[in-house]
Amino acid sequence: MPRPAGGPTGPQSVDRALEILDVVADAAGPVGARELARRLGCSLSTVYHLLAPLTARGHLARTADGYAPGPRVASLHRSYRRHLGLDPRAAELLPRLRRATGAEAYLSAYRDGRIVMTDSTVPVTDREHPFLPGPETRAHATAHGKVLLAGVPRPARRRYLAEHGMARYTGRTITGAERFEAELAGVRAQGFAVSIGEADPAFTCLAAVLPGGAGVPDGALHAVSVSLPTADFLRRRGEIRAAVARAAAGRLR
Structure with a gap:
């Protein structure tokens, strides 16, 4: 304005x-x-x-x-990551996960009622990519958002959804609170989250929480995720899921 x-x-x-x-x-x-x-x-x-x-x-x-x-921007970004309690070595996961899957990889964090994508392998020149670092307002429609919200208490999750809403981005987007709670129960049971065309009709993303969230400042949680064309994911879902699980466990080399 x-x-x-x-x-x-x-x-x-x-x-x-x-x-x-x-x-x-x-x-x-x-x-x-x-x-x-x-x-x-x-x-x-x-x-x-x-x-x-x-x-x-x-x-x-x-x-x-x-x-x-x-040049100050880079140091501010490092400071932000440090205050989130993110291990600097976690960024090393992204290029390894990118090589293992051929998919773009991301780090995301939840803290104080906010979800932010802190890093990715998407080229900085690609401003059209559907998932770029920065504040996340589509958490209910993304895998990294789901897996992070699944790890916070229900009152905090309700506050997040009340503040950001549950907008419909595609025909697959979950916009009902009870159905979303059922989705997150499944996420907690299986240990990972999937979003098939919910935030962008052409893309699927899969995410897992990084261990150690209870020991970082203010109960921050961190997640690693990938996104790729849905047809590619459906063809390789087992391989993709295994690679993300290895990355979250720190076993990806």
């Missing part, structure tokens, strides 16, 4: 600075100051006023084509 013109004052300047970071992060390439001013609905001088400290602190980098994420 466009913001009123004029110089930043108080919290509005913070909000605009964060919006600049979001716009640059989501862009396919560097973003110029004039485009940022247009997106924020404010003056060019206001944008330059905010770009100066963001660039000086390393959150943004100025290039010949505009502004791009800066």
